Amino acid sequence: MNVLVLGAGQLARMMCLAGTPVGFNVCAFDVRSNKVVHPITLTSVHDNLASAIEHVDVITAEFEHIPSDILKICSDSGKFLPASQAIKAGGDRRIEKALLESANAANAKFHVIQDRQDFDKAISIIGLPLVLKSALEGYDGKGQWRLKSQQQADDVWQDIQTFLAESRPEQGIVSEQFVQFDREVSLIGARNARGEIQYYPLAENVHVDGVLSLSLVTKVEPALQQQAEDMFARIANELDYIGVLAIEFFDVNGTLLVNEIAPRVHNSGHWSQQGADTCQFENHLRAVCNKPLGNANLIRPTAMINILGEDQLPEALLQIPSLHIHWYGKDKRAGRKMGHINVCGESEQQLTQRLQQIAKLLDISKFPALERYL
Numbered sequence: 001m002n003v004l005v006l007g008a009g010q011l012a013r014m015m016c017l018a019g020t021p022v023g024f025n026v027c028a029f030d031v032r033s034n035k036v037v038h039p040i041t042l043t044s045v046h047d048n049l050a051s052a053i054e055h056v057d058v059i060t061a062e063f064e065h066i067p068s069d070i071l072k073i074c075s076d077s078g079k080f081l082p083a084s085q086a087i088k089a090g091g092d093r094r095i096e097k098a099l100l101e102s103a104n105a106a107n108a109k110f111h112v113i114q115d116r117q118d119f120d121k122a123i124s125i126i127g128l129p130l131v132l133k134s135a136l137e138g139y140d141g142k143g144q145w146r147l148k149s150q151q152q153a154d155d156v157w158q159d160i161q162t163f164l165a166e167s168r169p170e171q172g173i174v175s176e177q178f179v180q181f182d183r184e185v186s187l188i189g190a191r192n193a194r195g196e197i198q199y200y201p202l203a204e205n206v207h208v209d210g211v212l213s214l215s216l217v218t219k220v221e222p223a224l225q226q227q228a229e230d231m232f233a234r235i236a237n238e239l240d241y242i243g244v245l246a247i248e249f250f251d252v253n254g255t256l257l258v259n260e261i262a263p264r265v266h267n268s269g270h271w272s273q274q275g276a277d278t279c280q281f282e283n284h285l286r287a288v289c290n291k292p293l294g295n296a297n298l299i300r301p302t303a304m305i306n307i308l309g310e311d312q313l314p315e316a317l318l319q320i321p322s323l324h325i326h327w328y329g330k331d332k333r334a335g336r337k338m339g340h341i342n343v344c345g346e347s348e349q350q351l352t353q354r355l356q357q358i359a360k361l362l363d364i365s366k367f368p369a370l371e372r373y374l
């Protein structure tokens with residue numbers, strides 16, 4: 001089957017790598033250059049978007065900030081999955097919060113802000129500290145402010161006002177209760193047109209400066225997994241979602257609150273390439289192409305380490321058993337997601353030992369989440 005992915009980054013690339021042997025022929029639309037390319041060689045494969053849409057069986061996306069005209073053209077073709085409503089919920093925190101409320105999925109208390117009056121109201125109804133997030137184009141902690149005390153209110157509001165003045169008119173702010181979480185976890189699942197869902201085990205995620213640094217999947221914790229799956233099912237069913245969906249949660253003493261959803265394959269699911277029976281990329285393609293889903297079971301404890309802003313790693317890493325490096329073929333830029341390392345162990349203990357070996361070989365200032373293994 002022929003699949004067009006909106007976006008030509010690493011997620012389209014990994015869909016292509018996972019899908020090609022299974023018979024999915026993947027091409028990607030680069031929204032910046034307006035070209036339809038092969039996701040690995042980045043050479044043009046169709047004259048333009050219209051001819052690619054005509055040629056493929058299914059259209060999907062690797063990101064949620066898709067220009068609305070392109071999303072409309074793709075949706076109007078009748079080939080786009082998941083439905084554009086899900087993409088919109090992933091790309092606009094106001095729609096996302098409304099979805100979580102209607103799906104009865106627990107999330108942090110919030111208030112939508114357009115002006116200073118709303119800002120003051122947010123402080124009085126939610127209380128401090130507050131996290132303020134841009135409604136549109138926010139990802140990896142970008143477009144966020146923290147308000148810790150009333151004394152900072154005027155300065156923070158000034159920053160937000162400047163930000164809003166420089167943004168497009170549809171931009172807005174969602175203020176949110178600051179959650180004192182114990183840890184962050186995420187659930188990746190794939191749902192097909194028949195409403196069947198395959199759930200991956202929860203990943204525990206470590207973020208540094210708002211960016212994912214490390215994901216760990218070591219065992220299934222039945223009560224927490226059940227809580228996450230119940231919320232996933234309610235959200236996915238509400239959207240009649242088809243494809244892989246990722247939900248990020250805060251774990252507050254065993255109770256999960258949804259932080260955000262991503263209507264696509266997700267960085268915290270990259271571990272599944274080596275740690276699950278079927279990886280998230282193959283399962284996304286299976287779901288959108290209306291094929292039976294693959295088993296999402298954990299086959300061995302696995303960790304994923306993001307490579308940010310680096311294009312080389314010590315060769316000695318390759319001597320560590322069950323370690324796999326995945327490069328994205330991108331030009332080096334500070335902080336850019338350049339690749340990731342997956343490493344597995346036959347037991348949690350063996351995985352920890354391997355993470356300790358990795359931590360010794362890497363420059364910890366560039367992989368700060370590994371400090372705990374030194």
Ligand code: AMP
Pocket residue numbers: 108131133138139140141142176177178179180184207210211248259260
């Ligand atoms: P986000 O882009 O919403 O995923 O936010 C990036 C990171 O900021 C999250 O992974 C959390 O570590 C942190 N964060 C976001 N929202 C909150 C919140 N309401 N309370 C505490 N920390 C938060």
